[in-house]
Amino acid sequence: MSNPGLIKSYKVGAAVAPRRIVTLASGEVVQATAATDALIGVSDLGAANAGxxxxxxxxxxxxxxxxxxxxxxxxxxxxxxxxxxxxxxGAGAYASIIGQAMVAGADGDIGLVHIAKHTLTGETV
Incomplete structure (x- = not known):
């Protein structure tokens, strides 16, 4: 069970599912679609429709x-x-990090993330 800190309400630019990583697009929140997106947080209950x-x-x-x-x-x-x-x-590439997993899990599981936004760069060997 989470213990959320700062929670902010945002207008969504498209449907956002519950408990998904999100980013901003023109001042509205949308689901992230890539490891290189500027990740800002995690949706709580989501929103069904744009607006x-x-x-x-x-x-x-x-x-x-x-x-x-x-x-x-x-x-x-x-x-x-x-x-x-x-x-x-990969080497020379980066990923935007939303935080660190507090529990192990698999696809479809609801896990727990300690939000600690930063970027991670792959090492060149």
């Missing part, structure tokens, strides 16, 4: 839907559907 309002958890702990196998402690980024996946940028 609706969704609460977004911006700090502390948030429930998030996993999009693949996640180990406790993994740094998380977004997949193409706004689900949290383990970040694994």
């Amino acid at each position: 609706d309002v969704a609460d977004v958890v911006l700090s502390d702990l948030a429930d998030v839907e996993y999009g693949g196998n996640v180990a406790e402690g993994d740094w998380l980024t977004a997949d193409d559907d706004g689900k949290a996946v383990a970040a694994a940028p």
